[in-house]
Amino acid sequence: MTALPTDLHAPAAEHSGILRVATYNIHKGVQGMGPARRLEIHNLGHAVEQLDADIVCLQEVRSVNRREALYFDRWPEVSQAEYLAPEGYEAIYRTNAFTRHGEHGNALLTRWPVIGHKHEDISDHRFEQRGLLHAEVLVENRPVHAICVHLGLIAGSRIRQVAQLQRFIEREVPRDAPLVVAGDFNDWGFQIKNMLAGFGLFEYDEAPQAHTYPARLPMVQLDHVYVRGLRPLSLQVPRGRIWWRMSDHLPLIAEFQL
Secondary structure: OOOOOHHHOOOOHHHOOEEEEEEEEOHHHEEOOHHHOEEOHHHHHHHHHHHOOOEEEEEEEEEEEHHHHHHOOOOOOOOHHHHHOOOOOEEEEEEEEEOOOEEEEEEEEEOOOEEEEEEEEOOOEOOEOOEEEEEEEEEOOEEEEEEEEEOOOOHHHHHHHHHHHHHHHHHHOOOOOOEEEEEEOOOOOOHHHHHHHHOOOEOOOOOOOOOOEOOOOOOEOOEEEEEEOOEEEEEEOOOOHHHHOOOOOOOEEEEEEO
């Protein structure tokens, strides 16, 4: 793989008082269809490392896929979450969807210690299996809660899933605890954004057009990083051929003041 741009790197977050969070839908580590499909998981491994984030929320991560493991000679022997975790990071994965050949779900990678984690099924109907992954992470000796989500394709489903997300937060996250909610929201408008604002979750709004989808010619922002109890500082979307070859989404990187 051609070297990724190095300007994604920021000063080491553990020494700067800045929390750097990335979200990335990796499209199961494979691009293309049929005999023309290609394995991108190895390139994605380099990409995730280059994001240099304290917390990385990943969607469409495969735990196992027997068909693809037989098709590709270099299919990793470990789960994709484990494979993508940079050295020194902890990887948490939970399955959302069971398929004929395997399973896939959300993953959370972090360079900070994980205190605990939970998963909740937020599937709204039998045609889409969805979930949220929650982790409590100790950042500079301060607990920070992070939730990785992948919402449904149907507008009504997303509304009900956000309502379920709100109930989960009220039940599992202390009101005074810093909270990050990141992932693929599949929302083309402002309805979900307004719902999240209704219970205190906001994102950085000063960046021009943080479009993440489709990766080759991004026109909309489906991927977001919302926070409560932290001050948003910046938002960045890496661009270029190197990035759009790896997935149908581009990654989104957000920074917050601890």
